[in-house]
Amino acid sequence: MFKEMSLKSVAAAALALLPVTAVAESPTVQQIKERGTLLCSGHNGSYFGFVEVNDKNEWKGLDIDLCRALTTAILGDPNANQIVPLSWAQRFPALQSGDVDLIIKATGWTMGRDTELGLQFSLPYFFGGTQFMAHGDLGITEAKDLDGGTICVEAGTTIERIAANYLSTLGVEHTMVSYESAAELRAAYVANRCDAFAGWGPNLAVLRATEIDNPDAHVILNDQLSSEPISAAMRQGDEEFVDVVNWMLAAMLIAEEEGVTMANVEDMAANPPNPKVARLLGSEPGMGERLGLRDTWAREMIAAVGNFGEVYDRNLGANSPYKLDRGLNNLWSHGGVLYAPILD
Amino acid sequence: MSDLSVTAPTKFQSITQVLKKRAFPTPTQSALSILVFGVLAWLAWSLFDWAILRAIWSAENVGQCGKGTGAGACWAVIDARHRLILFGLYPFDQHWRSTLAAVAIIATVVISCIPLMWSAKRIVTLWIVGFATYYLLMEGSLLGLQQVTTDGWGGLSLTLFLFSSVVLLGMPMGLGLALMRRSEMPFVRGFAVVLIDFVRSLPLLVTLFTAAVVIPIILPSWLEGDKIWRVIVAFALFFACYQAEVFRGGFQAIPKGQFEAGQALGLTYWQTLGRIVLPQVFRHALPSTINMVVITFKETALVIIIGFFDVMASAKAAFGTGEWAPYYLEVYVFVALIYWLFIFSLGQYGEYLKGRMAISER
Numbered sequence: 001m002f003k004e005m006s007l008k009s010v011a012a013a014a015l016a017l018l019p020v021t022a023v024a025e026s027p028t029v030q031q032i033k034e035r036g037t038l039l040c041s042g043h044n045g046s047y048f049g050f051v052e053v054n055d056k057n058e059w060k061g062l063d064i065d066l067c068r069a070l071t072t073a074i075l076g077d078p079n080a081n082q083i084v085p086l087s088w089a090q091r092f093p094a095l096q097s098g099d100v101d102l103i104i105k106a107t108g109w110t111m112g113r114d115t116e117l118g119l120q121f122s123l124p125y126f127f128g129g130t131q132f133m134a135h136g137d138l139g140i141t142e143a144k145d146l147d148g149g150t151i152c153v154e155a156g157t158t159i160e161r162i163a164a165n166y167l168s169t170l171g172v173e174h175t176m177v178s179y180e181s182a183a184e185l186r187a188a189y190v191a192n193r194c195d196a197f198a199g200w201g202p203n204l205a206v207l208r209a210t211e212i213d214n215p216d217a218h219v220i221l222n223d224q225l226s227s228e229p230i231s232a233a234m235r236q237g238d239e240e241f242v243d244v245v246n247w248m249l250a251a252m253l254i255a256e257e258e259g260v261t262m263a264n265v266e267d268m269a270a271n272p273p274n275p276k277v278a279r280l281l282g283s284e285p286g287m288g289e290r291l292g293l294r295d296t297w298a299r300e301m302i303a304a305v306g307n308f309g310e311v312y313d314r315n316l317g318a319n320s321p322y323k324l325d326r327g328l329n330n331l332w333s334h335g336g337v338l339y340a341p342i343l344d
Numbered sequence: 345m346s347d348l349s350v351t352a353p354t355k356f357q358s359i360t361q362v363l364k365k366r367a368f369p370t371p372t373q374s375a376l377s378i379l380v381f382g383v384l385a386w387l388a389w390s391l392f393d394w395a396i397l398r399a400i401w402s403a404e405n406v407g408q409c410g411k412g413t414g415a416g417a418c419w420a421v422i423d424a425r426h427r428l429i430l431f432g433l434y435p436f437d438q439h440w441r442s443t444l445a446a447v448a449i450i451a452t453v454v455i456s457c458i459p460l461m462w463s464a465k466r467i468v469t470l471w472i473v474g475f476a477t478y479y480l481l482m483e484g485s486l487l488g489l490q491q492v493t494t495d496g497w498g499g500l501s502l503t504l505f506l507f508s509s510v511v512l513l514g515m516p517m518g519l520g521l522a523l524m525r526r527s528e529m530p531f532v533r534g535f536a537v538v539l540i541d542f543v544r545s546l547p548l549l550v551t552l553f554t555a556a557v558v559i560p561i562i563l564p565s566w567l568e569g570d571k572i573w574r575v576i577v578a579f580a581l582f583f584a585c586y587q588a589e590v591f592r593g594g595f596q597a598i599p600k601g602q603f604e605a606g607q608a609l610g611l612t613y614w615q616t617l618g619r620i621v622l623p624q625v626f627r628h629a630l631p632s633t634i635n636m637v638v639i640t641f642k643e644t645a646l647v648i649i650i651g652f653f654d655v656m657a658s659a660k661a662a663f664g665t666g667e668w669a670p671y672y673l674e675v676y677v678f679v680a681l682i683y684w685l686f687i688f689s690l691g692q693y694g695e696y697l698k699g700r701m702a703i704s705e706r
Contacts, residue, residue, distance in 0.1 A: 044648050044649070044651045045657050046664020048665070048666070049666075052664055053661040053664070055427075056436045084651065085651040087648065087651055090651055093557040097557070
């Protein structure tokens with residue numbers, strides 16, 4: 001933060017005040033272009049589905065793909081980034097000290113982070129919240145069928161409170177059993193000591209897919225008890241960079257909405273079905289100039305990583321080992337809550 | 345025991361004699377022994393069965409792994425992911441460099457353990473050559489190879505590098521602090537006392553976190569240096585402060601008369617220190633020093649919290665993906681074997697040194 005307050009940013013701020021139509025280039029983007037690499041956050045190990053390492057020692061995952069998308073948007077090359085491994089505790093100081101340009105690391109948008117920590121959040125790109133997983137042989141799909149059941153939770157978490165609250169609102173009689181550690185909790189659930197298990201949705205899906213012998217014997221209930229918006233975090237004071245990140249996410253969502261995929265992006269760009277797609281893919285000018293990027297940035301980005309649906313399916317959804325349902329993370333037009341701002 | 349007859353101890357006893365005397369002296373004890381041996385044999389057999397007989401070895405056969413299949417250990421995960429565990433995020437096609445660098449570091453440490461090398465000139469030359477080899481290979485740009493910056497370093501090579509730099513830097517620093525602490529100049533002594541007590545009162549985690557994360561926020565960027573060097577210096581300082589106390593114990597075991605005798609013979613301070621006092625200090629401090637070194641080897645795993653991909657972090661990444669997640673046990677066993685191998689060797693070297701010094705004691 002301190003170092004970022006260079007003359008450049010002052011100059012950029014001054015430019016922004018002038019009544020000119022040209023876009024003031026973000027100091028962060030300028031720095032990324034000079035460096036030739038985008039510095040993204042990785043993890044010190046692996047966080048299932050979001051940040052992982054493949055057999056070739058390369059990073060992969062939903063968050064990594066978003067970083068690659070942003071790299072393509074800014075620099076035109078999906079590999080021109082450096083993924084800096086960070087622990088959870090280290091991520092915000094690392095952002096402030098300039099070790100990374102932004103954090104895309106399953107990070108929830110909270111008021112404290114937004115205000116006291118001096119961060120700026122992007123549009124949410126993922127919603128994860130408390131959900132239930134139950135043994136499949138109970139034949140239930142909704143929480144109201146849990147009447148008279150035993151629910152396992154991790155002690156002292158917000159999940160415990162949220163689950164109790166939700167079930168008593170529904171008027172479901174239940175017994176809550178809390179366990180000290182996540183490992184104990186899993187063991188108890190697998191040993192059939194409780195009917196259902198409350199936890200963070202994506203984690204439940206990962207557990208179901210990986211650590212339980214027969215994934216089909218377990219079902220994640222439809223109820224979404226709470227929902228936390230997961231966003232990219234940036235340093236405060238560089239609105240133009242926030243714009244770039246937001247429109248990177250927006251372009252991926254618009255592409256999915258319009259059916260533009262990794263496979264057909266070049267055809268779509270050559271014969272755009274409507275003016276919106278033409279603008280999105282840079283067949284008509286306007287997309288690049290307003291962000292200080294190339295007009296074709298979104299086309300290159302989708303050719304490199306795909307639209308949001310493809311990225312999701314590859315890392316968390318149908319084409320991944322986790323098979324996590326889109327649920328809330330679908331487009332608004334398909335019953336989810338993800339939507340893009342208007343591309344005019 | 346009713347049997348009070350005493351047999352003269354013979355120097356050589358056959359195994360059957362030993363067993364008869366130790367394990368089967370009375371019927372009750374025999375029964376207990378059989379039970380214990382039985383349980384141990386069963387445990388050993390189960391382990392052998394799991395780890396060897398029913399194990400799946402090749403990554404191609406991963407389909408046969410899993411709980412429903414009756415297969416034992418799934419070493420397929422090691423087959424597929426060992427390069428991640430050993431080399432971290434180092435570029436895949438450059439792994440030979442990381443291997444050579446690790447060999448260079450191990451060779452440097454092994455050679456400096458040989459008594460023939462124990463002269464200041466030889467050992468300093470060796471260390472400079474060893475560490476320069478490591479750096480040139482890992483970083484690469486000076487040898488005209490693809491450049492790999494320090495955040496790409498990882499796995500076992502990184503663990504070994506962190507460990508050996510911390511010990512090799514920390515050992516002389518610790519000795520220096522111990523000497524300062526014994527100084528007759530109040531300022532020098534006071535400085536050492538305050539520094540040692542301050543650093544020892546901080547958890548290692550805090551020290552490392554400060555070096556890696558807080559310092560870049562405070563210092564201007566030209567003073568910052570690379571994260572890995574900041575961490576090594578902070579870790580070495582931490583090691584030195586503990587090691588200084590170990591050396592202090594060694595100094596206290598030496599009667600003051602020996603210093604006086606040295607002075608009476610007309611030796612200077614450094615001559616007294618180098619020829620009379622220090623050899624004895626090292627001997628007294630040896631067991632605790634080996635202890636410190638072993639602990640430091642294991643503590644290098646703490647760098648995971650500041651985002652280094654040491655062997656432990658890369659092991660976690662190795663099973664941190666959908667297809668390999670069920671086989672974390674195998675990965676942990678593999679990493680435990682790596683740690684055991686190094687720490688056991690260190691311990692054996694300590695025993696050797698002790699034996700060697702016992703000879704000179706006679």
